[in-house]
Amino acid sequence: MQHDATVHVIDDDQAVRESLAFLLQSVRIPAVVHESASSFLTSLTTGQNGCIITDIRMPDISGIDLLRRIKDLNVPMPVIVITGHGDVPLAVEAMKLGAFDFLEKPFDDEAMITTVRLALNRAKQAEKASADRADLGKRITSLSSRERDVLNGLIAGHSNKVIAANLSISPRTVEIYRANVMTKMQAESLSELVRMAITAGLAGSD
Incomplete structure (x- = not known):
């Protein structure tokens, strides 16, 4: 059974992750927070859908390292990366690793909401395409x-x-x-x- 589409907010800064979650929940987008990429990966279960917002600079596992892990694990959720001033090279690397988009701090609330909605729509389309392929596979069999x-x-x-x-x-x-x-x-x-x-x-x- 699949979970409802949820935005996973990953940031080692408590204030940032809580404010992001509040912003998303204020427009009725479900959000959960994770203090590190490790805690997110630990909580990851099969069938989760939605998208991920992660800071690019974090101790332990960075946003870039998280993207690599997600790619290796074939996690279908789009990833939005938050970057600081001067992190454009890292943002470009993130996009090459499959990030859906990146936003520079300080980001505009409306820009974040719009980007999240686009990412969730992408995730929904990917989920439907996957289900369609599975259905076609059964027909072919x-x-x-x-x-x-x-x-x-x-x-x-x-x-x-x-x-x-x-x-x-x-x-x-x-x-x-x-x-x-x-x-x-x-x-x-x-x-x-x-x-x-x-x-x-x-x-x-x-």
């Missing part, structure tokens, strides 16, 4: 070996006649398998089937 062969032929752009010749079966039999594929994949057109194949990473299969 439901195909028989021969139906999968026909699917591969279709997404390769082959006609029923060519698929039939390649598989040493009749075009009529290909039509039957093709109808089964469309039904099982829940595709209403060939173009929709191709889009599904691309999403599932099947495009280019032989």
Whole structure:
């Protein structure tokens, strides 16, 4: 079961993290605070979604190191980095490591809220895309070996006649398998089937 989308505020400065949490909660965005990257990583559980706000300069694990850990752990939450004056090189490094955005101190409250909402929207889209891929994977798994062969032929752009010749079966039999594929994949057109194949990473299969 997944948790509600939550903003995780990570900063070793108590005043900063509490003021950020108050700001977000004032516009009805759930937020929890962590005094260090270590405490956040310790509390991390499967299925969490939302986004992360982290200071770039912290003792123990820095914001940059946290980004590396998050990348290694495949944590899907977008990361917003807070940087101090003169930390532009670190901010650029953070973006290269996959940070969603960075804001320089002192940041504008509205800018922070806008950035958080964009990050949460990105996270929601990524979550939906992941669920869609998982659903497509189940549909593909439901195909028989021969139906999968026909699917591969279709997404390769082959006609029923060519698929039939390649598989040493009749075009009529290909039509039957093709109808089964469309039904099982829940595709209403060939173009929709191709889009599904691309999403599932099947495009280019032989």
